Amino acid sequence: MTSTPTSAAPPLLKGGGKGSTAMLRKIRKVALPYGYLTPTVVLLTILMIIPIVMVVGYSMMNNVIMIKNPVFVGFQHYVEILTSDAFRNALQNTLFFDIVSVVVHLLLGFGFAMMLNSPMLGKVTKSIFRTIYVLPWLFTVAIIAVLWRLLLEPTGVINYLLMTFHLTTTQIEWLSNPDIALYAVTFINIWSGYPFYMTSLLAGLQGIPKDYYEAAEVDGASGWQKLIYITLPQLRPIIIAMALLDFIWTTQQFALIWMTTGGGPLGTTEMLSTYTYKFAFSTYQFGSAAASAVIILVISMVLTYLYVRAQKVKY
Amino acid sequence: MRKKVWASLAAMVAAALAFSACTASGSTTSTSASAGGNVTLEFAQWWEPELPAGSLRTLMDQFEAANPGIKVKLISGPYASTKEQVVAGAAAGTMSDVVGLDGAWVSDFVKQGSLTNLSTAMTDAKFDASQLAAQVKIKGSTYMIPVANFVYPMFVNNDVLTKAGISALPTNRTEFAAAAKAIAKSGTTSGWILPLDTATPNGIQNDFMSWVWASGGSMLKDGQPNLVGNQGVKDVMAFVKDLYDSGAIAKGTFTLKEQDKVNQFTNGQVGMMVDSLAHVNLIRQQNANLKFTVAAIPTADGYTGKGALPYASWGIGIANNSKHQAEAFKLVSFLMGKDVNAKICSLAHAFPGNTGAVPDFVNNDPAFKQAFDLFQKSNLTNEFTGLPVAEDLMRSFDNELQKYLAGKESADEALTAAQAAWTKSFAA
Numbered sequence: 001m002t003s004t005p006t007s008a009a010p011p012l013l014k015g016g017g018k019g020s021t022a023m024l025r026k027i028r029k030v031a032l033p034y035g036y037l038t039p040t041v042v043l044l045t046i047l048m049i050i051p052i053v054m055v056v057g058y059s060m061m062n063n064v065i066m067i068k069n070p071v072f073v074g075f076q077h078y079v080e081i082l083t084s085d086a087f088r089n090a091l092q093n094t095l096f097f098d099i100v101s102v103v104v105h106l107l108l109g110f111g112f113a114m115m116l117n118s119p120m121l122g123k124v125t126k127s128i129f130r131t132i133y134v135l136p137w138l139f140t141v142a143i144i145a146v147l148w149r150l151l152l153e154p155t156g157v158i159n160y161l162l163m164t165f166h167l168t169t170t171q172i173e174w175l176s177n178p179d180i181a182l183y184a185v186t187f188i189n190i191w192s193g194y195p196f197y198m199t200s201l202l203a204g205l206q207g208i209p210k211d212y213y214e215a216a217e218v219d220g221a222s223g224w225q226k227l228i229y230i231t232l233p234q235l236r237p238i239i240i241a242m243a244l245l246d247f248i249w250t251t252q253q254f255a256l257i258w259m260t261t262g263g264g265p266l267g268t269t270e271m272l273s274t275y276t277y278k279f280a281f282s283t284y285q286f287g288s289a290a291a292s293a294v295i296i297l298v299i300s301m302v303l304t305y306l307y308v309r310a311q312k313v314k315y
Numbered sequence: 316m317r318k319k320v321w322a323s324l325a326a327m328v329a330a331a332l333a334f335s336a337c338t339a340s341g342s343t344t345s346t347s348a349s350a351g352g353n354v355t356l357e358f359a360q361w362w363e364p365e366l367p368a369g370s371l372r373t374l375m376d377q378f379e380a381a382n383p384g385i386k387v388k389l390i391s392g393p394y395a396s397t398k399e400q401v402v403a404g405a406a407a408g409t410m411s412d413v414v415g416l417d418g419a420w421v422s423d424f425v426k427q428g429s430l431t432n433l434s435t436a437m438t439d440a441k442f443d444a445s446q447l448a449a450q451v452k453i454k455g456s457t458y459m460i461p462v463a464n465f466v467y468p469m470f471v472n473n474d475v476l477t478k479a480g481i482s483a484l485p486t487n488r489t490e491f492a493a494a495a496k497a498i499a500k501s502g503t504t505s506g507w508i509l510p511l512d513t514a515t516p517n518g519i520q521n522d523f524m525s526w527v528w529a530s531g532g533s534m535l536k537d538g539q540p541n542l543v544g545n546q547g548v549k550d551v552m553a554f555v556k557d558l559y560d561s562g563a564i565a566k567g568t569f570t571l572k573e574q575d576k577v578n579q580f581t582n583g584q585v586g587m588m589v590d591s592l593a594h595v596n597l598i599r600q601q602n603a604n605l606k607f608t609v610a611a612i613p614t615a616d617g618y619t620g621k622g623a624l625p626y627a628s629w630g631i632g633i634a635n636n637s638k639h640q641a642e643a644f645k646l647v648s649f650l651m652g653k654d655v656n657a658k659i660c661s662l663a664h665a666f667p668g669n670t671g672a673v674p675d676f677v678n679n680d681p682a683f684k685q686a687f688d689l690f691q692k693s694n695l696t697n698e699f700t701g702l703p704v705a706e707d708l709m710r711s712f713d714n715e716l717q718k719y720l721a722g723k724e725s726a727d728e729a730l731t732a733a734q735a736a737w738t739k740s741f742a743a
Contacts, residue, residue: 065406066406066423066426066427067426067427068428149575153567153575154565154566154567155503155566155579155584171566173566173567173569175567175570176566176567176568176569176570176571177569178569178721181570258514259514260570261512261514261570262512262513262514262515262570263513263514264511264512264513264514264569264570264714264717265513265569265570265717265721266569266714266717266718266721266723267714278707278710281398281399281402282704282706282707282710283704283707283740284402284423284704285743286406
């Protein structure tokens with residue numbers, strides 16, 4: 001309900017009413033953006049800030065969750081983790097897994113995207129290849145893990161083919177041999193992730209104006225020169241953004257490793273993610289698990305910062 | 316205006332109180348009482364998906380009919396997610412009233428104060444504990460009662476054994492090694508399969524330590540780790556290494572999981588395995604033509620003592636945070652009753668937790684009859700039950716065993732390293 005000022009009202013009050021309305025409008029104007037932000041801020045607080053603060057708090061407590069009165073131990077868990085051989089091993093494996101995955105994802109994705117963008121292929125051929133190439137992206141991690149476990153079994157299809165074509169004389173233990181298990185899981189990750197690059201780069205390639213290539217041809221540029229001086233510079237923002245995102249996602253890869261090798265054999269495929277999981281759900285050391293998770297968070301935040309900076313450069 | 320301010324403040328305080336009340340109630344109990352005075356018990360377990368569809372619900376309906384005023388809400392999931400759910404519930408104080416337990420979890424939950432002392436509950440309810448086949452105790456008090464027991468005997472593929480020229484089932488390690496090597500030489504089939512995947516390291520319990528226990532050995536002394544200089548464990552390590560080096564063990568052993576073991580045996584790719592009796596039906600469903608025999612795990616040469624069968628259980632316990640302890644124990648009593656227990660075990664193809672219960676499959680099926688005879692003749696052993704961070708103990712031993720098999724360290728070095736890891740876990 002609203003009330004309308006009557007003509008009998010004293011002039012002072014009338015003037016005061018106008019003033020307060022103006023004040024309300026001003027407050028509303030200032031508050032309006034905050035009102036729009038409120039749902040996001042509330043959600044971010046509940047879903048991100050509170051859990052992160054809790055995990056950081058847990059990382060400084062001893063036997064947190066498992067005992068009712070945990071003790072504050074400061075950075076003890078961080079010191080233990082950062083100085084442990086197991087962590088260094090997991091970090092090295094994760095770096096290898098990340099770098100090789102990202103580089104090969106990029107090369108494969110770019111190669112396939114170039115092929116699908118080539119005018120030398122007909123529409124039908126392109127559609128067939130596009131469907132085939134994108135298939136790995138359609139499978140969930142669980143299916144990918146089971147599929148490749150079956151294929152790479154010592155008695156599996158891969159070994160059968162290799163032995164049939166006399167490329168090997170013995171059954172290779174792809175996932176169980178400590179010398180090759182890391183390469184095997186990296187290969188699986190590469191297989192499952194390249195379509196992301198392929199589709200994004202294909203979209204990028206299709207967005208490059210044809211005029212550039214026509215002008216280059218007029219100038220007598222070779223195919224290689226067109227690639228170096230037109231295609232790659234045009235795709236650079238996409239490549240940087242995807243490489244950083246892929247690096248973040250690959251660092252956090254857990255399910256694939258857990259379901260194929262579990263971090264073994266002999267810790268050769270142990271990643272930061274599996275290392276952290278074992279702290280939490282195998283030894284119930286939630287304080288150490290939280291510290292390890294915070295370390296992964298810091299690494300991810302550095303990468304995220306680089307990603308955001310790259311995006312700013314783009315726009 | 317002032318009234319509006321006070322009203323707003325009062326509303327905010329009321330909302331805050333309501334919120335905190337909700338939070339508090341959520342953190343202390345998972346039960347609910349309906350308007351009609353009914354108590355609803357939550358029962359978290361992984362059994363329902365593993366039993367025939369609807370069978371556990373039918374039993375709960377029977378319980379509800381026999382106990383008016385008590386309802387049971389089943390919270391079911393696969394084993395691994397149930398474990399994570401129970402761990403999280405125990406941490407947050409929101410554990411379901413009645414929980415399905417694995418013996419390997421009990422010590423940690425008891426340390427956390429999440430489980431009710433069932434010794435006291437049994438006394439209060441005047442429950443006859445003598446009818447129980449086993450109880451998992453920590454410091455003299457019972458915290459878990461095994462409802463159904465799954466023994467792990469040896470499975471032998473009859474055709475593969477015959478093809479390898481072996482006429483009798485191996486009863487000692489020498490005979491087993493000879494049979495495994497003969498099978499491996501006779502074709503593309505492996506003699507034995509040993510899953511040592513570290514993600515689920517229960518192969519150490521079921522497929523490795525079972526050989527130690529079968530010959531009266533132990534990995535503990537006075538409840539503490541006893542690996543260094545333990546001849547029983549060392550002998551089994553040497554026995555396994557000999558089979559591994561000779562190629563009698565299925566390839567890929569370091570990352571094989573339990574399901575790989577069952578699959579390869581079912582497909583006829585492996586001659587022998589140590590496995591849960593619960594998989595008999597699965598093997599038959601997947602390969603109806605497979606002829607196999609269930610036998611005792613071979614013992615050390617010359618061993619004349621009583622054999623031991625490793626086992627795993629579907630255990631049950633009550634959450635300390637449950638507000639309806641008496642009702643929860645009624646459900647436990649119901650499940651441990653002679654007839655109901657026999658019914659569950661019949662459905663699960665397990666051996667009963669009630670000494671008087673006889674599941675019907677025992678008399679109808681020769682494979683189960685063989686296993687039941689073994690069950691009655693053997694000591695049921697699982698030294699990992701009730702140990703702290705049992706899965707981590709298996710994993711640390713697994714890592715050392717893998718290094719030993721890969722030739723990266725000696726048996727003594729492996730046992731010393733495993734003992735150090737175990738001692739640290741026990742001390743923590």
